[in-house]
């Protein structure tokens with residue numbers, strides 16, 4: 001199973017989302033007394049998650065905290081299955097996420113609107129009992145023994161997003177506050193999906209996170225960044241470039257399909273992306289990010 005030990009107490013688990021490598025990572029932090037998993041993957045990846053924990057020597061019950069950075073089903077989808085297979089584990093999430101975990105019908109509907117028939121591949125998403133959920137506070141700490149996790153609110157990609165800072169390790173687990181970039185490809189793809197991407201908040205979140213000066217950045221999509229020097233500046237550039245290009249395409253084209261194509265082509269050109277060397281999912285991710293950015297721009301004109 002695809003487990004990578006990043007340090008003495010932090011592991012990356014590739015959940016093999018929808019059968020793809022390097023698309024969705026879950027991070028395991030072992031603090032000596034307590035353990036936490038940050039992001040769980042799709043419901044359909046749950047067996048991979050359990051097997052991977054087994055490889056590290058853990059049962060589902062050995063993970064005390066299941067921290068969900070935000071509701072999107074690649075991050076939260078497995079929560080219900082996980083809680084069913086573990087007496088001990090509790091879920092941590094943003095207060096705005098709680099009711100959608102307890103009753104996921106709106107969440108499933110919203111994923112259906114964005115992903116259409118692909119949603120079938122995400123697996124069965126069930127409810128998480130309310131008594132298994134703890135609301136995360138901004139700046140709140142979760143003590144694991146030798147390690148401490150600090151939860152930080154990180155709106156933008158979604159209003160219900162949190163990130164997790166492992167204080168002693170100076171490692172930041174970012175959720176989707178940062179772009180998508182697979183280790184096998186140098187190209188950064190913006191993560192600005194509907195229904196609630198907010199550009200201004202996303203930029204503010206990046207600036208806030210850059211002030212932490214993390215030594216290590218751990219991204220769900222995907223993997224660790226150790227050379228963190230210009231990381232956040234680059235991320236701001238990705239979002240600002242994308243915003244400008246989507247805005248320009250919306251001004252110059254009338255037809256929806258033409259507008260999408262123009263925006264994607266112009267982004268690929270501006271960032272010098274070689275599509276033949278980038279992951280298969282790149283055009284799909286850009287298409288979804290287009291919808292989110294377009295919606296934001298339409299709702300925030302002038």
Ligand SMILES: [Zn+2]
Nearest residue numbers: 070072157176
């Ligand atoms: Zn997301």
